[in-house]
Amino acid sequence: MPSDARTTRLVIVESPSKAKTIAGYLGPDYLVEASVGHVRDLPRNADEVPAKYKGEAWARLGVDVDNGFHALYVVSDNRKQQVAKLQKLAKEVDEIFLATDEDREGEAIAWHLIETIKPKVPVKRMVFHEITKPAIQAAVANPRDIDRSLVDAQEARRILDRLYGYEVSPVLWKKVMRGLSAGRVQSVATRIVVERERQRMAFRSAEYWDILAQLAVQGQIDGPRNFQATLIALDGDRIATGKDFEPTTGQLRPGSNAVQLDGDGARGLAARLENRPFKVTRVEEKPYRRRPYAPFITSTLQQEAARKMRYSSQQTMRTAQSLYEKGYITYMRTDSVNLSETALSAARRQIAELYGANNVPPQPRRYTTKAKNAQEAHEAIRPAGDNFRTPGEVAKELTSDEFKLYELIWRRTIASQMTDAVGNSVSVRIRAVSTANEEADFSASGKTITDPGFLRAYVESSDDETAEAEDAERRLPNLVKDQPLTADELAAVGHHTSPPARYTEASLVKALEELGIGRPSTYSSIMQTIQDRGYVEKRGQAMIPSFLAFAVIGLLEGHYPRLVDYNFTAAMEGQLDDIAAGDGTQLAFLTSFYFGSQSGSGDDQIARDGGLKKMVTENLSAIDAREVNSIPLFIDEENRKVVVRVGKFGPYLQRRPLDAPEDAPDDRASIPEGVAPDELTPEKVAELFLAGNGDRALGDDPATGEPVVVKSGRYGAYVQSGERSSSLFKNQKPDTITLEEAVKLLSLPRVVGKDAEGIEIVARNGRYGPYIAREKDSRSLASEDQLFTVTLDEALALLAAPKGRQARTAKPPLREMGDDPATKKPLVIKDGRFGPYVTDGEYNASLRRDQTPEELTLEQASEMLAEKRAKGPVTPKKRAPAKKAPAKAAAKSADGTAAKKAPAKRATAAKKTTAAKTTAAKKAPAKKAAPRKAAASAE
Numbered sequence: 001m002p003s004d005a006r007t008t009r010l011v012i013v014e015s016p017s018k019a020k021t022i023a024g025y026l027g028p029d030y031l032v033e034a035s036v037g038h039v040r041d042l043p044r045n046a047d048e049v050p051a052k053y054k055g056e057a058w059a060r061l062g063v064d065v066d067n068g069f070h071a072l073y074v075v076s077d078n079r080k081q082q083v084a085k086l087q088k089l090a091k092e093v094d095e096i097f098l099a100t101d102e103d104r105e106g107e108a109i110a111w112h113l114i115e116t117i118k119p120k121v122p123v124k125r126m127v128f129h130e131i132t133k134p135a136i137q138a139a140v141a142n143p144r145d146i147d148r149s150l151v152d153a154q155e156a157r158r159i160l161d162r163l164y165g166y167e168v169s170p171v172l173w174k175k176v177m178r179g180l181s182a183g184r185v186q187s188v189a190t191r192i193v194v195e196r197e198r199q200r201m202a203f204r205s206a207e208y209w210d211i212l213a214q215l216a217v218q219g220q221i222d223g224p225r226n227f228q229a230t231l232i233a234l235d236g237d238r239i240a241t242g243k244d245f246e247p248t249t250g251q252l253r254p255g256s257n258a259v260q261l262d263g264d265g266a267r268g269l270a271a272r273l274e275n276r277p278f279k280v281t282r283v284e285e286k287p288y289r290r291r292p293y294a295p296f297i298t299s300t301l302q303q304e305a306a307r308k309m310r311y312s313s314q315q316t317m318r319t320a321q322s323l324y325e326k327g328y329i330t331y332m333r334t335d336s337v338n339l340s341e342t343a344l345s346a347a348r349r350q351i352a353e354l355y356g357a358n359n360v361p362p363q364p365r366r367y368t369t370k371a372k373n374a375q376e377a378h379e380a381i382r383p384a385g386d387n388f389r390t391p392g393e394v395a396k397e398l399t400s401d402e403f404k405l406y407e408l409i410w411r412r413t414i415a416s417q418m419t420d421a422v423g424n425s426v427s428v429r430i431r432a433v434s435t436a437n438e439e440a441d442f443s444a445s446g447k448t449i450t451d452p453g454f455l456r457a458y459v460e461s462s463d464d465e466t467a468e469a470e471d472a473e474r475r476l477p478n479l480v481k482d483q484p485l486t487a488d489e490l491a492a493v494g495h496h497t498s499p500p501a502r503y504t505e506a507s508l509v510k511a512l513e514e515l516g517i518g519r520p521s522t523y524s525s526i527m528q529t530i531q532d533r534g535y536v537e538k539r540g541q542a543m544i545p546s547f548l549a550f551a552v553i554g555l556l557e558g559h560y561p562r563l564v565d566y567n568f569t570a571a572m573e574g575q576l577d578d579i580a581a582g583d584g585t586q587l588a589f590l591t592s593f594y595f596g597s598q599s600g601s602g603d604d605q606i607a608r609d610g611g612l613k614k615m616v617t618e619n620l621s622a623i624d625a626r627e628v629n630s631i632p633l634f635i636d637e638e639n640r641k642v643v644v645r646v647g648k649f650g651p652y653l654q655r656r657p658l659d660a661p662e663d664a665p666d667d668r669a670s671i672p673e674g675v676a677p678d679e680l681t682p683e684k685v686a687e688l689f690l691a692g693n694g695d696r697a698l699g700d701d702p703a704t705g706e707p708v709v710v711k712s713g714r715y716g717a718y719v720q721s722g723e724r725s726s727s728l729f730k731n732q733k734p735d736t737i738t739l740e741e742a743v744k745l746l747s748l749p750r751v752v753g754k755d756a757e758g759i760e761i762v763a764r765n766g767r768y769g770p771y772i773a774r775e776k777d778s779r780s781l782a783s784e785d786q787l788f789t790v791t792l793d794e795a796l797a798l799l800a801a802p803k804g805r806q807a808r809t810a811k812p813p814l815r816e817m818g819d820d821p822a823t824k825k826p827l828v829i830k831d832g833r834f835g836p837y838v839t840d841g842e843y844n845a846s847l848r849r850d851q852t853p854e855e856l857t858l859e860q861a862s863e864m865l866a867e868k869r870a871k872g873p874v875t876p877k878k879r880a881p882a883k884k885a886p887a888k889a890a891a892k893s894a895d896g897t898a899a900k901k902a903p904a905k906r907a908t909a910a911k912k913t914t915a916a917k918t919t920a921a922k923k924a925p926a927k928k929a930a931p932r933k934a935a936a937s938a939e
Helices: 016-023 077-090 104-117 133-141 148-175 186-202 263-273 298-309 313-325 341-355 391-397 400-416 505-515 523-532 547-559 566-580 586-595 611-618 682-693 739-746 792-800 804-808 858-871 882-893 931-937
Strands: 009-013 030-034 095-098 123-125 207-217 226-234 237-239 278-290 421-433 439-451 484-496 536-539 542-545 630-635 640-647 650-657 667-670 696-700 707-713 716-721 724-727 750-754 760-766 769-774 777-780 815-819 826-832 835-839 844-846
Touching: 009 016, 009 077, 016 030, 016 313, 030 077, 077 104, 095 104, 104 123, 104 148, 148 547, 148 566, 148 586, 148 611, 186 505, 186 523, 186 542, 186 547, 207 263, 207 439, 263 484, 278 439, 298 313, 298 400, 298 505, 298 523, 313 400, 313 505, 313 523, 341 400, 391 400, 505 523, 505 566, 523 536, 536 858, 542 858, 547 630, 547 640, 566 586, 586 611, 650 682, 667 682, 696 739, 707 739, 716 739, 724 739, 750 792, 760 792, 769 792, 777 792, 815 858, 826 858, 835 858, 844 858
Parallel strands: 009 030, 009 095, 095 123
Antiparallel strands: 207 226, 207 484, 226 237, 226 439, 278 421, 278 484, 421 439, 536 542, 630 640, 640 650, 650 667, 696 707, 707 716, 716 724, 750 760, 760 769, 769 777, 815 826, 826 835, 835 844
């Protein structure tokens, strides 16, 4: 004990940075020390099980399921030194304050500290939701006891996850591959991603057309004179749009009662409407009003940080944790949209100062949480303190990432307490009668904002990159019924339906939240876990499931459907909430889940079936490993069933005729790394089988008698006969090319003739396209057909022209796509030597055979370029060593913090984002941890 009479207190928090901040708010009578997270946990592997328990049958689980689910907790090696330090300090003080986070996890850490340190002095629990001096002093003055119900709920969750992981994962080892893992939430999250990929694989694109009219008001008017309108009906029948088509068939939905225009029909109608009078038939004007968005909760913060700054969930939470521990924001793991009275006053006061009193509503705004199973134990995420610091006031104190996230939180909080955005919206119907007496109805809509209200401070982004921002205006002329209009232009416009977008981390978190699965404290770890386990890979922002994920989810859906059922998983979250509220018991919950219901009844199917233990042992023999590792794709044109098989050394394609006998051999082909499941189209599969099965014989060359074969090489398919070979043209396919076409290709290179000096001019087809060459001088040809038709005079003329001439007269892009969501660089589609390709000016990605410049979406283009970017640039031999590239990239992405914006300016997405990073080296599944230690990652 200290020699003086003062009372000394030990305050234990979770992190050293939090300890440093809190120590500054307390006097010399307080020692502030960190536990550095959890001090003990269930054993991760057999090596951590204490010697006296190694002989117990339940030791591998770390939970004695036959004795009240008693948990075996051990202090890990990397925490023993810190625990010893805390035990020593506990003997030198008069009181201990446990200041861990105010949630279930923090409550459990506090309980584990008592159980581990075993202090002899009074222990109190202090809680706070922001690390400011007033909040810390209030927490010290108003301590409470540890909430055992919260501890029980956390312990029940931990044990539940251990039982799930350790009992289900071995099933995956036996039936799919060793070293795999299953988890209560990770498996459900993986299922969501797999289901979306299945939808994309089943998707069939449909084409539909409409007419875009550029209309003008006759005579002089105030305001805009020209506007656009779209054809919506013909002779009273609605024109089909994307939502009218079945995504799996590409056909009109039954009962849609819509007219599907094709290209010829749309162009013909446009021609019949030329020079015809247009007239306004209806004008509807309505007031527009938009309420502010609620303050941030954990999930919405992750979603907006991903949309605006391209942050991963982990990056967002890591940055938010830093802001919280430094005292800039309130606790960042919350599902509550509530703001305290202090926060409401601070926000309203600051709005009046920065935006004017007219932007403060008469009464504070209060929001309610819509998320399923929300706990609402904390405030929303907001700037800390009684007086919010503006971004400008804290800019010099924060890192670039911290500043961007703080500004986002500050703007959202301020905007949540501002007035509505108001304006007017107008909808106009227009009619024209064609020369064939057809009544064509067009529609146009507009929006004007008369008072931006909260939009002055904040505009929310959308997961749909093409969606219009809330603050966007579309101004129409002042139109009235029967007003005559003229059509300056009528354009037939074709559209293709698009498959559902892949999940991003942000949209997956949103889906989990809506289903009531997971908790604010777990979203980030869920995103990271499914990637670390090899079930999901990020390409740009998109989350793509692996074939391994298909096999795992297929097994769970087919044999343990309840374990990946969304409602069941959400119901378990609800039961844990009941335990936390004191309305349920840990023992009853775990007993029902693991051993089942003794009466064989109840709401839970797992309990009625005898529990998890019985399920995974008795049903194991019913699982056909070959079946669960086979992912059906389609029946090809030759009546062969094509499947993906998940093998020990990776996925591969398998093909066999439907009527083949059991002992007939299968065709097999490897699937290259990086091929997404939805990219296995019939065309792609045919190409891979050609590559996997070697040569395709076409016959013998009539001139030489040598066999002619099609092969697949590094740069695509080619034909070969003896010593001669030639690449296929871009419009030729390896599975359909004929012997005649192949022999013609093998006639290349062709001698076109000789110049005046007797030097040969040769037409060749190279890696970068067709060209003519005279010794080292070469010129590109416009098409591959010219290889056989270009004359000597034409070749001489091309060679006489300067080399740069072609570049100066380069054709314009096929299509301008807009800015890449990941890099903000403009994307365009160009026509290259290999065919169409998308480029951001630095990286190029060729379009696949099943893609067209018109159909390619911005999301697909971003994914393709992200994949190229992840592989790194193709560096010529004489350039600087490749090792320096990452440093340069880092310098580019870190060139200063975001511009220190004045508070009144609208928040915008960060203009630069770091380049997409590759995941850690993908190890072959067979090389993962040995079974005994793999159990440590099974949860």
